[in-house]
Amino acid sequence: MIVRKWLENQCNGKYWKDYLKTYGYSEIAIYGAGELGRYLVMELQSSEIKVIVYVDRNANELNEVLHIPVITLDEFISIFGNKVDALIVTATSADREVLREIACRVPDLPVMSLRDMIFEM
């Protein structure tokens, strides 16, 4: 469903770079270095929005994806805290869990779900 909506957005000239710009973001982190996380980085590569880091529970095995470092959520919180503009969750199953964790530990960091946003563009 998400990939279908993504394709529909592209056919209608709706891109992530423009959508994320409406929030005023320039540096983001992505939760989930799987397929959707990679597509998002690829789409943002030619834009002004910089993906600083991937956050993934399998960070130790992945190390780096598309030349972007992959770290765990604990590492992300201790290293970055709220120093990025937003954390975008592409792993839809982890959405709620990540949000709760961030709300408790970095209450001022915006967290966005790719699943919700893809319909709003």
Next chain:
Amino acid sequence: MKDIYIPSLGGDVRLHKKKQDGSLLRERENYKKIYAKEFSDIYNESTLVEGFICMCQNQRIYIDKNWQFVYFIDYVYALDKIRGYRFGNLTPSYEILLSHGLSELKYSNPDTPFCSDYNKIIDGMECIVERIIKEIRCGNTKKSEDKIRWFENLKIRPAEHFAEALQRILFVNQIMWQTDHYLTGLGSLDQLLYPYYEQDLRTGHTDEKTAKEQLKEFLQILHQYYWYKSSMLMGDTGQIIILGGSDKEENYRYTVLTEQFLDLVQELQLPDPKLLLRVNDRIPEKLLKKALLCMGTGVGSPIFSNDNVIIPALKKFGIKEEDACSYAVSACWEPLIAGKSVSLNNMTTLNYMRPLENLFRRERLARLGTFDEFIECYIIYLKRNLNAVKRILTNARFQYDPILSVFIEGCREKQKDVSWGGAEYFHAGITSVALGNVIDALLNIKEYVYERKKYSLTEVRKMILTNYAGREKDQKALKSKKRYFGTDKEEVIQLTQKIMNATTRFTKDYRNEYGGKLKFGLSAPTYIDAAVDMYASFDGRKYGDPFAVHISNETADSYTEILNFASALDYGDNRFNGNVIDFMVAPDFIQNNVDKFVTLIKTAIKKGIFQLQMNVVSSETLICAKKNPDAFPNLIVRVWGFSAFFIDLPDEYKDILISRALKNEGKEG
């Protein structure tokens, strides 16, 4: 399968009362999967028209010997394969078949594929009629001669008499249900039937008593397939009869049948079919009192719908004056032009809580230094959410439906199917939920964050995203506060109107592929389902708890307060897709204060409420009925926009009603 109802044998009232766990709807689906397989296999390989013809040739004809009318639904031969977005929640034009015989509707020169399909559909209906006549002749049923004459006439000429007109309405209704047109409405029957009634009485063809008995049987027959017709919940059948209403000169029009429908529904005490009484400020007090007394019996009907507000809103939206003056509603409340409109009034739900939740998830809260900035930010998120809603509407592809096209005015004349824009009106409607919770949450933010500075926005964020973990006291304090929404404070009304107006601003330019516009309203059946996966909110609602019901406030000081609130809102532009106030009333309250209640409602109509429905039941009765359902098999309550047996409802709906009744009686904070 031993408890399953045998198809085509009429009445299922006894059966559904045996079941109390809401599992009947699931059983119905399983039943269809097993017994309808044979027909499904044929139907899956054929076009809709071929499937319809097959259905007409093979469905079992059942004539109930106890009734003078013929009405049956055969689940095995139901056309229920979805081939696109289904048309439903509509009222067909019964008038088309009252004023024509089937053969008169056919195209004499069916030279387009649609005209050819249209004629085949009529052929199919003629086939059913022939089979019914044959079955009546074979059996020894009540008033066989009358029935045979009615069905012979149905083939070739308009209806002539009152009972015949009732039979034709039943025939159209039966075809709609048999072909999966869910939530089929009944339209303004007091107006539609009156010329037949008046003529029969004048010519001595019938008498008042006989006609009333026929009307009673008509209502009982429509109730028969309650179980089969129920959609999402038992009782959610969409069988709504519209009564009374304004004419172009704003006079109030009603007939003797209006009163008879009210009398009969009160007498039968069945939740279905249900009644909607259109009202205006000129409605005779006698009729209003009769309606209130009917409502006071707890039957859940009628709901009141205010023509003073609705007709101008429909006209401003682009509905022709004569059509606006004859509006009906979809299954619950959403105004609809019966027989001319295929506007789907409940295509999706706008959840007003989602933008607020998104704001807390995504926003740098520190930048929102004032309450006004907070509201503006909420409105930006509302806009984003409405983009998602509009997208759902745009992506809907409608099912080709020459069956419905026969009963929707405009299709025959334009030679166009309903799915190609054949109907006069093809707008899109959405319902909305949680505005009450949002207003409460926003005004709590104003009070506690910006005025009293008790919490920071970040603390609020943490409370709602962690479901008030460690902050249970705060949650309880918020929960037990008197609600803002539904009170007549200027600030509450203005904020509610501001959000309604913003919704209009972001939806008014929407057009579907046939030029239809988007409309919305403040009532929705989804106050439980839409809340399931939603975080806690700053009105004290916890994660997953239901949203408030429609326009309601059990903590309000008086009924006047919520009536004033609802009257002060502007339902113009596209904000008229159902805006119902939902009262809880103690049973003896209406009986003991009926004249005061008449005055209260008349004043509210003048002031400009949109719609009003009531649950007339006490918390004590509801609690006892939940504990001991067998002792209350016939207890009726109002849910969403319909009436249902309390016994049939899932527990979460029972609990909401109990909680609301307790609050209304001041027994729960």
